[in-house]
Amino acid sequence: MTQTPKNLFLDFVKSESFGGIFLFVSAVWAMIYANSFLAPYYFELWHTQVGFRVGEHFFGFSIHQWIDDVLMALFFLLVGLEIKREVLYGELCGFAKAAFPVIAALGGMIVPGLIYHSLNANTASAHGFGIPMATDIAFALGVILLLGKRVPPALKVFLVTLAVADDLGAIVVIAIFYSSNLHMAWLAGSGGILLVLVLLNMLGVRYLWAYLLLGVGLWITTHNSGIHATIAGVALAFTIPIKITQRKQAVQGFSTMVENFKSAFNPSTHSTNKPLEQEQRDILYTLQDATRKLQSPLERLEHALHPYSAYFIMPLFALANAGVAISKDLNFHVDEILWGVILGLVVGKPIGIFGITFLAEKFKIAKRPDGVSWAQILGAGMLAGIGFTMSMFMSNLAFDNKDAMEVSKVAILLASLVSGLLGTLYLTLMYQKPKS
Numbered sequence: 001m002t003q004t005p006k007n008l009f010l011d012f013v014k015s016e017s018f019g020g021i022f023l024f025v026s027a028v029w030a031m032i033y034a035n036s037f038l039a040p041y042y043f044e045l046w047h048t049q050v051g052f053r054v055g056e057h058f059f060g061f062s063i064h065q066w067i068d069d070v071l072m073a074l075f076f077l078l079v080g081l082e083i084k085r086e087v088l089y090g091e092l093c094g095f096a097k098a099a100f101p102v103i104a105a106l107g108g109m110i111v112p113g114l115i116y117h118s119l120n121a122n123t124a125s126a127h128g129f130g131i132p133m134a135t136d137i138a139f140a141l142g143v144i145l146l147l148g149k150r151v152p153p154a155l156k157v158f159l160v161t162l163a164v165a166d167d168l169g170a171i172v173v174i175a176i177f178y179s180s181n182l183h184m185a186w187l188a189g190s191g192g193i194l195l196v197l198v199l200l201n202m203l204g205v206r207y208l209w210a211y212l213l214l215g216v217g218l219w220i221t222t223h224n225s226g227i228h229a230t231i232a233g234v235a236l237a238f239t240i241p242i243k244i245t246q247r248k249q250a251v252q253g254f255s256t257m258v259e260n261f262k263s264a265f266n267p268s269t270h271s272t273n274k275p276l277e278q279e280q281r282d283i284l285y286t287l288q289d290a291t292r293k294l295q296s297p298l299e300r301l302e303h304a305l306h307p308y309s310a311y312f313i314m315p316l317f318a319l320a321n322a323g324v325a326i327s328k329d330l331n332f333h334v335d336e337i338l339w340g341v342i343l344g345l346v347v348g349k350p351i352g353i354f355g356i357t358f359l360a361e362k363f364k365i366a367k368r369p370d371g372v373s374w375a376q377i378l379g380a381g382m383l384a385g386i387g388f389t390m391s392m393f394m395s396n397l398a399f400d401n402k403d404a405m406e407v408s409k410v411a412i413l414l415a416s417l418v419s420g421l422l423g424t425l426y427l428t429l430m431y432q433k434p435k436s
Contacts, residue, residue, distance in 0.1 A: 020142025022311055023389065026318035027413070034323030046320050067320050068396060071313045073219055073233040078309050079167050080237025081302040088242060091161040098165075099366035100357060101158060104377075105165035107356025108384050109133040109173075112348030116340035125335035128398040130173045131408055132344025134390030136416065137163035138314060140383045143420055147427055154371035159380045162353070170390050171234050178397040179227040186225035190232070193218045197239035206241055208297050228397065242298040314389055321392045322413065324406045331403045332410075341411035345391070346418050350381030379427045385419030387412055 033042040046067075051060010061069065083092075092098040112132035120126045140159060144151050197214055205211075215236040223229035295303075324330075332338055354377055360366040368377070391412045399405040 020136075020138035020140075022315045023136075023138050023318050024142070026315035027322040027388070030319045030321070030323035031413075034325045035327075039325055042323055043325075064320055067313075067317055068393070069223065069229050070219075072317060072393065073230045074305065075233070075309050075313050075317075076171070076230040077215075077233035077237050078302065078305045079171070080234035081240065081298055081305070083164055083168050083234075084238055084240070084242060085298060085302065086161065086164050091157060092164065096367070100360070100368060101161035102165045103360045103366050104158075104162050104353045104357045104381075105135075105169055107352035107354075108135065108162070108166060108349050108381065109169050109352070111352030111355070112344035115348045116344045119336035119340040119343070123335040124401070125337050125340075125399070125404055127177075128337060128340070128395065128404070128408060130170070130177060130394045131391050131398060131412065132341050132348060132387060132415070133166075133173060134170050134387045134394055135163050135166045135349070135384045136386050136388040136390055137167070138310065139386040139388050139416065139420065140423075143383055143386070143424055147424065151427060152371060152376075154369055155376045155380060158369055158372050158377075159383065162380065162384065166384070167390070170394070171231065174228055174394070174397065175231050178394070179231075182226040183224060186221050187227070189221035190218060190225055190227075190235075193221060194235055194239070197236065201239050201241055204241070206297050208240075208301055211236065211240055211297070230393075237298075240298045240301060242296045244294060244296050317389060317392070321396065322409065324409045324413075326410065330406060330410075332407055334401070334404045334407050337404055337407045338411045341391070341408055342415045342418070345385040345387050345412070345415035346422070349385035349419070350378055353381035353384055354378045375430060376427075379423055379430065382419055382423035382426055385423070386416045387419075388416045391416075 030042075033039065046064035047062050049058070049060055049062055050066060051058055053059070086092040087098070092101065113129045116132050117126060117129045120128065137160065140163065141156070144156055144159065193214055197211060197218070200210060200214075215232070218236055219229055219232040222232035222235075354374070357366070357368070357377060358374065361368055368374075392409060395405055395408040395412065399408065
C-alpha cells in the first residue's frame with residue numbers, strides 16, 4: 001500500500017525521534033572515549049586509511065573522511081528527498097503553507113549568524129558564522145517525543161517543517177560559503193551528469209538503480225570540483241521521480257486480485273503448515289508489483305534510507321566527531337568562538353524564530369499555523385537551538401585550525417544541552433496541568 005503524506009510524516013517523526021536517542025548515546029560515548037585512557041586508540045581509529053591500491057596509487061580515505069564525505073552524502077540525499085516531497089506535496093507546498101516555517105527558519109539562521117559574526121568579526125574565526133545557524137531535527141524531535149502528548153501535534157508539524165526549511169538553508173550556506181578552489185573541468189562533469197539525471201526524470205525513467213549509479217559519478221565529480229561532496233546527494237535527490245504512474249489501473253486491480261486470492265483458497269485441503277497454492281503465490285506476486293507501482297521511486301528510496309540514516313549514519317557521525325579531549329591544553333580563548341556559538345544557538349535561535357515570525361504576521365506576510373500559539377513558537381525556537389549534527393558538520397567545513405574546531409565542538413555540545421534543557425523545562429511548565 002502506498003504511503004500517504006500523513007504516514008510519511010509519522011514515519012519521519014518516529015525514525016528521527018528514536019534516532020535522536022541513539023545520537024545522544026553516541027555523542028556521550030565519544031566524549032567518554034576521547035577523555036579516557038583509550039583516547040589515543042579513539043583518535044587513531046578515525047585516521048585509519050581504508051581503500052585499495054592500484055600500483056603506486058591509493059584510492060580511498062580515512063575512516064573519518066568516509067563518514068563525513070561519503071556517508072553524510074547519503075544523509076544529505078535523504079534530506080534532499082524530504083525537502084522535495086515537502087515542497088511538492090507536504091507542509092511546504094504552496095506559499096500559504098510554506099511562508100511561515102520558511103520565514104521562521106530564515107530568522108533562526110540570520111540572527112545566530114549575526115551574533116557569531118559580531119563577536120568574531122575581523123578574526124580568523126569569522127568564517128564559522130554558519131555553525132550556530134543549523135538545527136538538529138533528530139535531537140529536537142527526540143525531546144518532543146519525551147514530552148509525549150503534552151505537546152500538540154500542530155507544534156510537532158511546525159518544528160518538522162521549520163527544520164526541513166532550515167536544512168535547505170544550511171545546504172545553500174554550505175554550497176555558497178564552504179566551497180573553495182573550484183576546478184571547472186570537474187564542475188562541468190558534475191553539470192553534465194546532473195543534466196543526464198534531469199533528462200531521465202523528464203523521460204519518465206523510474207529505475208532507481210539508474211539514478212543511483214549516475215549519483216556515484218555525480219559524487220566523484222563534485223568531490224573533485226571543490227564543492228563539498230554532500231551537495232551531490234541533495235542534487236541527486238531533486239532528480240528522483242516523485243510522480244506515481246498507473247495509479248487508477250493498480251487500484252482497480254486490487255479488488256479483483258483479492259477476490260481471486262479468496263477463490264483459490266480451498267478449505268478442504270488447507271493446512272496451517274502447508275505452503276500457499278501456486279495460484280495464490282502468483283496473485284501475491286502480482287499484488288506486490290501493483291503495490292510497487294503505487295509508490296514513487298522517491299518514496300521507496302526515502303523509506304529505505306530512513307533507518308540507515310537514523311540508526312547508523314548519524315550515530316556514527318556523532319561517534320567520530322563529538323569526541324573532544326577537554327584538557328588544560330585546550331585553548332578556549334581562540335577568538336570568541338565559544339560565546340559566538342553558545343549565544344548564537346541558545347539566544348539567537350529563539351529570538352530569530354519568534355521575532356521574525358511575529359513581524360511577518362503583524363505585517364500580514366505569513367499566517368501562524370492553526371493550533372500554534374506564540375508561546376509555543378518560542379518553545380520551538382528554544383528546541384531549534386539544538387544544533388548538534390549539522391553544526392558539527394559546519395564546524396568541520398569552517399575550520400582547519402584544530403583548536404578552533406575543538407572549541408567550536410565543545411560550544412556546540414554545551415549550547416545544544418542548554419537549549420534542550422531550556423526548551424524541555426519551558427514546554428513542560430507550559431503544559432503542566434494545575435492541581436485542583
